[in-house]
Amino acid sequence: MDQYRLKTDYLIIGSGAAGLLAANRLAQHGKVILVNKGSFQDSSTWYAQGGIAGVLSDSDSTESHVLDTIRCGAGLCHEDVVEAIVNRGNAIIHELVEIGTQFDRKDGELHLTQEGGHSNRRVAHAQDATGKAISNALLSRIKPHPNIMRLEQHTAIDLVTSSRLGRTDTNRCLGAYVLSPEGKVLTIEAGHTILATGGAGKVYLYTSNPHASTGDGIAMAWRAGCAVMNLEFIQFHPTCLFHRQGSNMLLSEALRGEGAHLVDKQGRRFVFDYDERGELAPRDIVARAIDHEMKKQGADCMYLDARPMGEDLILDHFPNTHARLQQLCLNMLNEPIPIVPAAHYVCGGIQTDVHGKTELEGLHAIGETACTGLHGANRLASNSLLECLVMADYCAKDILREHVPDSPPIPSWDDSGIVPETERIQIKLNWDEIRATMAHYVGIVRSDDRLRMARRRLRVIREEIASYYWKHPVSQDLLELRNLAQVSELIIQSAQQRKESRGLHFSTDHSQTDKLASDTILRPDEP
Structure with a gap:
């Protein structure tokens, strides 16, 4: 073969x-x-x-x-x-x-x-x-x-x-x-x-x-x-480390389960203003509370304070988190840790x-x-x-349990007509613009206007990517960019179809929950 x-x-x-x-x-x-x-x-x-x-x-x-x-x-x-x-x-x-x-x-x-x-x-x-x-x-x-x-x-x-x-x-x-x-x-x-x-x-x-x-x-x-x-429905984890060198470091929800507090810069436990369960409320409520407090206070982040747990519990159950924070010159034993909500689960x-x-x-x-x-x-x-x-x-x-029918061989990959890349700046620019657009327009709190603007931008970006894709050799960066753009547009399209607020989807234009609403299903043959 x-x-x-x-x-x-x-x-x-x-x-x-x-x-x-x-x-x-x-x-x-x-x-x-x-x-x-x-x-x-x-x-x-x-x-x-x-x-x-x-x-x-x-x-x-x-x-x-x-x-x-x-x-x-x-x-x-x-x-x-x-x-x-x-x-x-x-x-x-x-x-x-x-x-x-x-x-x-x-x-x-x-x-x-x-x-x-x-x-x-x-x-x-x-x-x-x-x-x-x-x-x-x-x-x-x-x-x-x-x-x-x-x-x-x-x-x-x-x-x-x-x-x-x-x-x-x-x-x-x-x-x-x-x-x-x-x-x-x-x-x-x-x-x-x-x-x-x-x-x-x-x-x-x-x-x-x-x-x-x-x-x-x-x-x-x-x-x-x-x-x-x-x-x-994109779940934003409430507590991702706010630090350039640890930008995807998660501070486990188990920390709050074991007694860590969410506080603002003044040390106030603000989540009880939004839900009587405080830090143990579901993630969507906690993430929106943090997002709202950051916007209300004009702050870049909130803080996770693990000190109420005690040193023994921290070191016994969260040694890896403690060690990695120390590598970033942060010590959860004696100071609150800066956090922001971050995209966590689809x-x-x-x-x-x-x-x-x-x-x-x-x-x-x-x-x-x-x-x-x-x-x-x-x-x-x-x-x-x-x-x-x-x-x-x-x-x-x-x-x-399934029977697999016989099938003739599939053709090999056809790369005829492609030309070598001369520069890759378009891949980087489109990558950055997609992520910025999604963060600013399709984040924890959404509106009809922001979703419209995001979808309009994504359509242009996807056209640019498609043109580039069919002209040049495939690479991991290009394939990821193509997929990133496609999924971003599907997220926006799904959000536009839901005319209510429910769970992880919160819209300022449709703040009530529609009792008759059901799953949002998109098919490739639909506009």
């Missing part, structure tokens, strides 16, 4: 928790190619601090976890999905323990913490580096596996579908084109393709996400003909069922890149790792 052509049973794009568990499951039944555009440390899972939610104590119940999730979701959660995810959570967490995840323990039992929106202590964690602990455990299972080919530093370009190749049978995903580190384009044929590419936090100036979170899976699925759902995504099945045969999407209705209009803290892993489990089972 051509060295730039590969064939596999299962192609998985993305290697966070969802991709790793799916690879582990499917490798027992066939060949897997696992694609990651960075290293295995370049995922939101790796950086996840807080933990994974589950019903893990006698004082808690599945019904309580379901109710907390639905309450946080502001009326848009799909109850059947919530129940399916929560009911599978315990088994997944116990499996993580069995494969070596080093969760914190107290008196021999899992130590559980409580985060905003939860009515019980139900969050299992590994100090303040839970995602890293889970990733290491999952990686230990896939690294030596003979059925798994790992392609690190490879960037997916686009999905290949039968309809795009002019075939008149049922439209099906046949695989993908993938860019190698050397600049060669691989043609990968696959019986099944799974998108596990994470979120799109990099569309904003401030984000807790790693650089790789450019919405690749959402954009590729949209171009392949899949619907997207509820992309207006509650919307590619429309799927709980198994990750999309409208396109042969294509599944799991984890943050998918939207099942679990989160509704706002994600409950620590439900994200739960969703990633449970969806991966359900997805693998669903795929193994």
Whole structure:
């Protein structure tokens, strides 16, 4: 076979928790190619601090976890999905323990913490580096596996579908084109393709996400003909470090769960002005409170004061956070830490069922890149790792039940007619303008006028990118920029369709909640 052509049973794009568990499951039944555009440390899972939610104590119940999730979701959660995810959570967490995840323990039992929106202590964690602990455990299972080919530093370009190749049978995903580190384009044929590419936090100036979170899976699925759902609901984490050298450092919500206070420069705990739960209110309320106080006071940031927790608790449960802050000459033991809200999690995504099945045969999407209705209009803290892993489990089972029809080979990548780049300034300028536009016009608080202006600017930028894309060789920067622009426009378009305020979407022109409103669904063939 051509060295730039590969064939596999299962192609998985993305290697966070969802991709790793799916690879582990499917490798027992066939060949897997696992694609990651960075290293295995370049995922939101790796950086996840807080933990994974589950019903893990006698004082808690599945019904309580379901109710907390639905309450946080502001009326848009799909109850059947919530129940399916929560009911599978315990088994997944116990499996993580069995494969070596080093969760914190107290008196021999899992130590559980409580985060905003939860009515019980139900969050299992590994100090303040839970995602890293889970990733290491999952990686230990896939690294030596003979059925798994790992392609690190490879960037997916686009999905290949039968309809795009002019075939008149049922439209099906046949695989993908993938860019190698050397600049060669691989043609990968696959019986099944799974998108596990994470979120799109990099569309904003401030984000807790790693650089790789450019919405690749959402954009590729949209171009392949899949619907997207509820992309207006962008969760802003209330407490991202306000510091040039630590601009994507997250200060875990678990800090507030354990007693840290949110204060202004004068030391006043202002969140109680907005919600009686104070620091333990859901993230959307806390983030808006911080945003409002910053605007009201003309301040660049607010502060997280961990001193009420006490030195022993800080050093015992949050040693990594403390150490990294010290590297930036900040000491959470004796001073409040400057924070700002930052884009953290996309509650919307590619429309799927709980198994990750999309409208396109042969294509599944799991984890943050998918939207099942679990989160509704706002994600409950620590439900994200739960969703990633449970969806991966359900997805693998669903795929193994499917029959894969025979399909002729897909054509190799055609780069005829392209010309070398002479300069790359357009990529940088468009990247900067997209993120500035989204931050200023499509942030925590929105208005009809700002959304109109943002969409008008994005249309121009997308036209410029498309012209550049079809003239010049593909590169990771160009592919990410193309996806970033596409997802940004979809977020704006979704926000324009929601004529109310609900959960993570707050509009000054539509401040009331519409009891009849439902999911926002966009399809590629609609204007």
